[in-house]
Amino acid sequence: MSQEIGEKTPLFDEHVAAGAQMVNFAGWQMPVRYSSLMEEHHQVRRDAGAFDVSHMCSVDITGPDARAFLRVLLACDIDRVSTAGKAIYGCMLNADGKVIDDLITYFFSDDFFRCVVNAGCREKDLSWIRSQAASFHVDIRERTDLAMIAVQGPSARDKAAVLWTEDEQQTIAELKRFNAQCIRPDYMVARTGYTGEDGYEIVLPATEAVDTWRALIGAGVQPIGLGARDTLRLEAGMNLYGNDMDESVGPLESGLSWTVHCKNTERQFIGRTALEAQKKAGVSQKLVGLLLLDKGVLRHDYPVSTNAGDGIITSGGFAPTLEQSIALARVPADAEGTCTVSVRKRSLNARIVPYPFVRDGKACND
Numbered sequence: 001m002s003q004e005i006g007e008k009t010p011l012f013d014e015h016v017a018a019g020a021q022m023v024n025f026a027g028w029q030m031p032v033r034y035s036s037l038m039e040e041h042h043q044v045r046r047d048a049g050a051f052d053v054s055h056m057c058s059v060d061i062t063g064p065d066a067r068a069f070l071r072v073l074l075a076c077d078i079d080r081v082s083t084a085g086k087a088i089y090g091c092m093l094n095a096d097g098k099v100i101d102d103l104i105t106y107f108f109s110d111d112f113f114r115c116v117v118n119a120g121c122r123e124k125d126l127s128w129i130r131s132q133a134a135s136f137h138v139d140i141r142e143r144t145d146l147a148m149i150a151v152q153g154p155s156a157r158d159k160a161a162v163l164w165t166e167d168e169q170q171t172i173a174e175l176k177r178f179n180a181q182c183i184r185p186d187y188m189v190a191r192t193g194y195t196g197e198d199g200y201e202i203v204l205p206a207t208e209a210v211d212t213w214r215a216l217i218g219a220g221v222q223p224i225g226l227g228a229r230d231t232l233r234l235e236a237g238m239n240l241y242g243n244d245m246d247e248s249v250g251p252l253e254s255g256l257s258w259t260v261h262c263k264n265t266e267r268q269f270i271g272r273t274a275l276e277a278q279k280k281a282g283v284s285q286k287l288v289g290l291l292l293l294d295k296g297v298l299r300h301d302y303p304v305s306t307n308a309g310d311g312i313i314t315s316g317g318f319a320p321t322l323e324q325s326i327a328l329a330r331v332p333a334d335a336e337g338t339c340t341v342s343v344r345k346r347s348l349n350a351r352i353v354p355y356p357f358v359r360d361g362k363a364c365n366d
Contacts, residue, residue, distance in 0.1 A: 196236025
């Protein structure tokens with residue numbers, strides 16, 4: 001059953017025909033599941049799954065000032081990507097050092113970069129990018145003509161090979177993680193993902209999306225909904241914008257300090273002054289992993305009590321791979337050891353742990 005609300009991706013009819021449960025997500029009609037969330041989750045961890053992520057927003061930044069513009073726009077150092085196809089993950093910050101959005105930026109040449117931003121941030125991101133680009137010689141183009149399909153899992157790369165010619169397969173087989181290759185006009189294959197598994201994210205002409213999707217299904221790749229995508233990314237310890245960070249917090253208290261590059265003292269990116277002042281004063285909070293020790297399920301917004309004070313769960317749920325409930329939580333910087341979580345008037349015990357919880361199908365906190 002579908003909700004007649006929101007935009008439709010080029011694969012909408014494929015989802016409906018497959019019996020997917022459709023929901024409104026960030027203004028788009030998207031499949032939340034096809035069968036059971038647990039089965040879909042395990043399918044990706046054990047074999048291969050395909051995700052329709054065409055709701056994500058691809059933005060091409062071109063022109064002679066493209067690199068100079070991104071040096072200012074992004075808190076990560078765009079000069080770290082100088083080999084064609086190399087990707088970098090980072091944040092766009094406002095002047096107060098708070099997170100407007102997190103995104104991946106792909107470098108293809110000094111006058112051509114591609115940013116992929118979150119669907120729910122599309123309008124504000126485009127407005128922000130264009131306003132900041134006013135003094136640079138760049139062109140900002142939202143690629144509404146493109147679709148995006150993610151293929152993830154230990155068998156994903158082998159099964160996705162059905163999509164490409166022998167020459168293309170050879171080129172793609174040489175891709176290192178966090179690199180991309182444009183193998184045809186408007187057809188980009190990136191060895192990136194949001195599940196903690198290996199695989200690809202394929203950006204391609206919207207007109208080719210249905211045939212590509214059907215070819216993947218024919219090769220034994222199962223369609224996977226947003227429900228399993230969320231449990232997979234939580235196990236992988238990957239932030240979700242709107243939950244784990246937003247414009248009320250910065251990267252330093254969101255587990256994203258590693259994405260902020262300040263070594264180049266001459267690079268004055270937006271938000272740098274605020275972050276440096278925050279770091280000098282001392283960051284009061286941090287993002288941690290929680291493993292629930294009692295029976296129950298951890299959820300977003302549940303209060304957390306630690307040895308150093310109170311915190312809050314930003315993302316939580318049951319981890320099918322671990323058969324245990326896990327969470328990401330923002331807690332005082334000195335918090336450690338065990339803590340308690342308030343769950344429906346009960347106080348449940350949890351342990352503060354590093355994350356990710358799962359990487360390449362294996363538990364990280366045994």
